[in-house]
Amino acid sequence: MAEPQDQLDSMFPLLSDAQLARLHAFGEPRQVQAGEILFELGDTSHGIFVVLSGSLEIIAVSSNAPGSEESVLRVASRGSFTGEINLLSGRRSLVRCRAREASSLLEIGRANLQRILQTDPTLGEIFLRAFLLRRVYLVAHSVGDALLIGSSHSADTLRLRAFLSRNGHPHTYVDVERDPDVQAILDQFDVRVTDIPVLICRGQLVLRNPSNAEAAECFGLNAGIDEGEVYDLIVVGAGPSGLAAAVYGASEGLNVLVIESNAPGGQAGSSSRIENYLGFPTGISGQDLAGRAFVQAEKFGAQIAVARTARALKCVKSPYTLELDDGAKVQARSIIVASGAQYRKLPLPNLAQFEGVGIYYGATQVEAQLCDDEEVVVVGGGNSAGQAAMFLSTYAKHVHLLVRGPGLSQTMSRYLISRIEACPEITLRPRTEIEALEGNGDLERIRWRSAEAAASETHPIRHLFLMTGACPNTTWLQGCLALDGKQFVKTGVELGEDWPLDGRAPYLLETSVPGVFAVGDVRAGSVKRVASAVGEGSMAVQFVHQVLAE
Numbered sequence: 163m164a165e166p167q168d169q170l171d172s173m174f175p176l177l178s179d180a181q182l183a184r185l186h187a188f189g190e191p192r193q194v195q196a197g198e199i200l201f202e203l204g205d206t207s208h209g210i211f212v213v214l215s216g217s218l219e220i221i222a223v224s225s226n227a228p229g230s231e232e233s234v235l236r237v238a239s240r241g242s243f244t245g246e247i248n249l250l251s252g253r254r255s256l257v258r259c260r261a262r263e264a265s266s267l268l269e270i271g272r273a274n275l276q277r278i279l280q281t282d283p284t285l286g287e288i289f290l291r292a293f294l295l296r297r298v299y300l301v302a303h304s305v306g307d308a309l310l311i312g313s314s315h316s317a318d319t320l321r322l323r324a325f326l327s328r329n330g331h332p333h334t335y336v337d338v339e340r341d342p343d344v345q346a347i348l349d350q351f352d353v354r355v356t357d358i359p360v361l362i363c364r365g366q367l368v369l370r371n372p373s374n375a376e377a378a379e380c381f382g383l384n385a386g387i388d389e390g391e392v393y394d395l396i397v398v399g400a401g402p403s404g405l406a407a408a409v410y411g412a413s414e415g416l417n418v419l420v421i422e423s424n425a426p427g428g429q430a431g432s433s434s435r436i437e438n439y440l441g442f443p444t445g446i447s448g449q450d451l452a453g454r455a456f457v458q459a460e461k462f463g464a465q466i467a468v469a470r471t472a473r474a475l476k477c478v479k480s481p482y483t484l485e486l487d488d489g490a491k492v493q494a495r496s497i498i499v500a501s502g503a504q505y506r507k508l509p510l511p512n513l514a515q516f517e518g519v520g521i522y523y524g525a526t527q528v529e530a531q532l533c534d535d536e537e538v539v540v541v542g543g544g545n546s547a548g549q550a551a552m553f554l555s556t557y558a559k560h561v562h563l564l565v566r567g568p569g570l571s572q573t574m575s576r577y578l579i580s581r582i583e584a585c586p587e588i589t590l591r592p593r594t595e596i597e598a599l600e601g602n603g604d605l606e607r608i609r610w611r612s613a614e615a616a617a618s619e620t621h622p623i624r625h626l627f628l629m630t631g632a633c634p635n636t637t638w639l640q641g642c643l644a645l646d647g648k649q650f651v652k653t654g655v656e657l658g659e660d661w662p663l664d665g666r667a668p669y670l671l672e673t674s675v676p677g678v679f680a681v682g683d684v685r686a687g688s689v690k691r692v693a694s695a696v697g698e699g700s701m702a703v704q705f706v707h708q709v710l711a712e
């Protein structure tokens with residue numbers, strides 16, 4: 163785990179004497195003896211420890227074996243502090259911390275830490291930057307409490323890998339086909355190859371093909387939802403629009419709960435590089451953007467529950483009740499619908515059979531690694547397809563970009579078209595459509611036909627990325643909100659006769675139910691872009707304040 167010194171130094175900055183003095187008002191002094199454990203892997207109850215004298219060891223504990231193995235990641239001396247992103251959300255610790263010698267410390271609890279982040283910009287920045295860098299380090303070095311044993315031929319393995327990485331949860335992945343040590347690990351935990359994917363949680367619990375919700379539960383990714391509480395605002399969906407609403411709502415003092423059925427980031431989270439979002443001239447991956455927004459929302463105190471799906475909205479009277487897929491019910495005086503959209507599927511009879519084992523709807527590092535040095539097909543003429551083709555061309559032997567229309571000029575940004583034209587690893591195939599998918603278990607062959615060709619062609623290609631437009635996630639809203647002909651949510655002046663109040667007109671992003679707003683891709687007539695989704699999420703909070711004041 164050798165890292166350049168300056169990287170380690172930025173992860174463990176030293177606070178000055180003046181900064182240490184400022185922190186005294188927020189913490190409790192604590193004296194510890196050599197060898198004393200400050201917190202264990204999996205603990206949630208501690209705060210951060212600031213070292214006033216002496217030193218602490220930050221220790222990685224391997225979860226690959228029941229008899230745990232230690233390695234010291236860092237010795238923290240005077241001016242250093244412990245902690246990473248898990249402290250903001252109350253998630254479990256991924257490391258152990260032990261006093262190296264008799265030490266004098268200051269312990270700052272979670273509530274006071276949040277106060278510092280919100281009121282002291284200098285210290286807030288030092289803490290947040292260190293926490294973020296430490297989480298990046300833990301993910302990159304798979305330090306933590308998760309071991310996933312799976313196969314690249316299993317759709318559930320891909321689902322779990324994507325779920326953990328999109329939630330920024332470090333994990334070690336062992337592939338039964340590629341890793342020679344796998345049998346020894348399986349024997350240690352008494353599992354069979356036929357049980358995979360298997361998720362080993364904190365070196366103890368063995369979950370056989372768990373759902374995302376079970377994985378989230380095991381790793382403590384969610385703080386409990388208080389069913390007795392009436393929130394000021396519930397946001398459904400943690401894509402760019404929902405995260406923006408959460409950041410603005412929480413930073414303006416609202417009591418905010420976000421419900422997300424998968425992981426923060428939404429569609430943007432499946433993008434390898436967003437280059438047209440303001441302020442990121444060299445581009446940013448959707449996952450990075452979502453990770454930062456997630457931390458920002460938690461910094462201001464928003465509560466975010468992942469792997470929980472809104473099943474129905476009861477909107478007869480305020481406070482409105484949201485029913486979740488596990489039967490839980492939560493109430494709020496205002497709701498922001500930010501449930502976005504999902505990819506349209508091709509009308510091929512055996513499509514579902516190959517989803518996750520050859521067919522993918524996102525192109526991130528996780529999927530790209532599966533295509534190393536192989537040919538791949540990307541279907542779609544929009545920016546998301548163009549980005550995927552460019553990104554995959556750095557991993558795959560060759561990328562075939564299939565579009566139904568005559569070219570890309572009507573549907574894709576000029577900068578992407580130029581790059582695709584200049585990339586020898588990409589072949590654009592206009593007026594071409596997929597006719598059939600073949601394979602025994604995994605996808606093995608793709609048959610396509612172009613308008614110019616006399617006959618169809620079959621290619622031994624095992625990876626197909628579908629990026630063919632999206633339909634809105636609104637089935638959970640049926641019977642409650644007015645939708646347009648394509649099932650997008652109607653808002654503002656579009657509502658016409660669907661608006662129920664005589665006393666006032668609907669606000670800009672308000673739906674047919676007063677106090678319920680819709681933002682981003684789920685909204686009828688919205689511009690399907692990250693910037694507009696973020697803008698709408700932020701704006702809606704302004705109207706929420708007005709409704710709450712009525």
Ligand SMILES: Cc1cc2nc3c(=O)[nH]c(=O)nc-3n(C[C@H](O)[C@H](O)[C@H](O)COP(=O)(O)OP(=O)(O)OC[C@H]3O[C@@H](n4cnc5c(N)ncnc54)[C@H](O)[C@@H]3O)c2cc1C
Pocket residue numbers: 398399400401402403404421422423424425426427428429430431432433434435436437438439470471472473500501502503504524525545546547549635638681682683684689690691692693695
């Ligand atoms: C691969 C790709 C690349 C892209 N590249 C760009 C780009 O470069 N620039 C750009 O401007 N735009 C880009 N876009 C478009 C952009 O990502 C979307 O416009 C944006 O993500 C919309 O944000 P949103 O929050 O409205 O919805 P979404 O991103 O769709 O997020 C909705 C969220 O709601 C959750 N959800 C859905 N239903 C429920 C439910 N019932 N309960 C709980 N949660 C639910 C979903 O899991 C999801 O996380 C790209 C899109 C894709 C797919």
